[in-house]
Amino acid sequence: MTSDEELVARATAGDHDAFAQLVTRWERPIYALAYRTLRREEEARDVVQDAFLRAYRGLKGFKGEAKFSSWLYRITLNLCRDWMRKERRAPVAQVPEGTDPLDLADQQAAPTESVEDLVARREMSAAVQLAMADLPEEQRMAIMLKEYHGLTFQEIAEMLDCPLSTVKTRLYQGLSVLRRRLERQQAETTRLRRATWERTLL
Amino acid sequence: MCDQRERVLDYLYDEATDASRRDMERHLESCPDCRDEVRALRSVRDDLLAWAVPNPPSVWTPFAPVPLVPWFRQVPAWAMAAAASVMFVMGSAGGFAAYTLGARGTLDASGGAPSPAVTQAPVLDAAAVGALVRRELASARVDTDRPVAAVPAATTAYRLDAATEQRLLAGATQLVGASEERQLTWVRGFLVELARDAERQRRADGQTLSSLKAQVDQLQAVLSQLVQQQMKVQ
Numbered sequence: 001m002t003s004d005e006e007l008v009a010r011a012t013a014g015d016h017d018a019f020a021q022l023v024t025r026w027e028r029p030i031y032a033l034a035y036r037t038l039r040r041e042e043e044a045r046d047v048v049q050d051a052f053l054r055a056y057r058g059l060k061g062f063k064g065e066a067k068f069s070s071w072l073y074r075i076t077l078n079l080c081r082d083w084m085r086k087e088r089r090a091p092v093a094q095v096p097e098g099t100d101p102l103d104l105a106d107q108q109a110a111p112t113e114s115v116e117d118l119v120a121r122r123e124m125s126a127a128v129q130l131a132m133a134d135l136p137e138e139q140r141m142a143i144m145l146k147e148y149h150g151l152t153f154q155e156i157a158e159m160l161d162c163p164l165s166t167v168k169t170r171l172y173q174g175l176s177v178l179r180r181r182l183e184r185q186q187a188e189t190t191r192l193r194r195a196t197w198e199r200t201l202l
Numbered sequence: 203m204c205d206q207r208e209r210v211l212d213y214l215y216d217e218a219t220d221a222s223r224r225d226m227e228r229h230l231e232s233c234p235d236c237r238d239e240v241r242a243l244r245s246v247r248d249d250l251l252a253w254a255v256p257n258p259p260s261v262w263t264p265f266a267p268v269p270l271v272p273w274f275r276q277v278p279a280w281a282m283a284a285a286a287s288v289m290f291v292m293g294s295a296g297g298f299a300a301y302t303l304g305a306r307g308t309l310d311a312s313g314g315a316p317s318p319a320v321t322q323a324p325v326l327d328a329a330a331v332g333a334l335v336r337r338e339l340a341s342a343r344v345d346t347d348r349p350v351a352a353v354p355a356a357t358t359a360y361r362l363d364a365a366t367e368q369r370l371l372a373g374a375t376q377l378v379g380a381s382e383e384r385q386l387t388w389v390r391g392f393l394v395e396l397a398r399d400a401e402r403q404r405r406a407d408g409q410t411l412s413s414l415k416a417q418v419d420q421l422q423a424v425l426s427q428l429v430q431q432q433m434k435v436q
Contacts, residue, residue: 169207
């Protein structure tokens with residue numbers, strides 16, 4: 001596979017296909033980052049388009065000191081921050097209320113998964129979204145870049161402009177808070193379910 | 203837990219050096235607190251994997267310089283359908299005209315001219331079809347009330363060249379295929395939803411049953427107690 005650096009060089013020289021390959025290669029991770037940061041599908045799509053447009057325009061200025069992906073992540077995070085600042089509010093968690101049948105069918109494609117597992121996974125997905133939404137932004141960012149994008153501690157430190165030890169502290173604190181919240185949410189879900197059953201029975 | 207946070211994280215995310223990892227493994231063997239901590243953090247990491255991201259279509263379009271799809275792919279479905287109807291009507295009319303004229307020709311000794319529609323049908327290429335469709339669509343827009351029967355008098359029958367026909371057919375097949383695919387996906391989703399509801403209901407029913415059974419058992423116990431007390435009193 002052609003390396004990102006090679007594609008960047010070709011795209012800078014005007015090769016349109018090279019840039020197309022970069023988009024195809026990176027749009028999924030970039031969308032995932034934007035979606036998990038903003039938790040809004042439409043806005044995340046806009047951010048992805050914007051990020052690639054900026055990258056395209058800025059290609060000549062990209063000196064290759066950082067990896068192309070890190071540069072793209074940084075652009076994306078900045079755009080997300082701009083959006084949140086413009087909206088003057090924290091992102092709202094879009095917890096899936098009903099279940100989207102198409103989405104469900106896609107996930108059902110994994111043949112080994114039972115309906116129970118599927119429901120449990122969707123509940124867990126919503127629980128994680130809620131718990132993450134309550135974290136302070138810097139902890140959330142550290143977790144996101146590490147967990148969902150597999151960046152090294154060093155890369156995260158460079159991207160967020162902070163010392164390595166700070167990244168680790170944020171990550172550790174974030175994970176500890178998440179752990180407590182997820183445990184509490186699971187207990188709460190069980191309690192609610194039991195209460196519903198009892199109400200149904202009496 | 204001991205003051206090992208950074209090292210625990212390095213270990214957890216496979217960023218420790220070999221030596222440091224071996225140290226950590228040794229430490230974990232002797233420190234139950236750290237062992238629990240690592241286990242709990244791993245479990246949170248597993249939970250985090252559940253956060254699903256929707257799968258949107260590609261954002262590439264705004265960057266694409268020239269449309270690479272052939273013109274007939276860009277024609278909307280309704281226009282394709284309209285064009286197909288127009289072609290069908292024209293073809294039938296041509297055929298009908300040829301048939302009647304031909305039949306009359308055999309009856310009339312003075313000799314009716316054979317239909318030009320049959321003998322001189324021009325072979326169209328893609329560009330000509332495009333022009334034809336556009337013309338037909340334009341006239342269809344101008345006068346939608348025009349009776350269909352009026353069309354054949356002024357038209358000639360056309361034949362498509364093989365390549366264009368092949369491409370049109372492929373385009374139509376693709377449209378139909380995509381539509382079928384969408385419907386199937388929807389039905390699949392619907393069935394899954396249905397199965398899930400049934401499963402939920404089944405579980406709730408089971409729960410109700412067992413709870414009712416428990417209540418019955420309890421009542422039976424109370425009853426037998428009462429009976430015993432009654433017997434003692436007597």
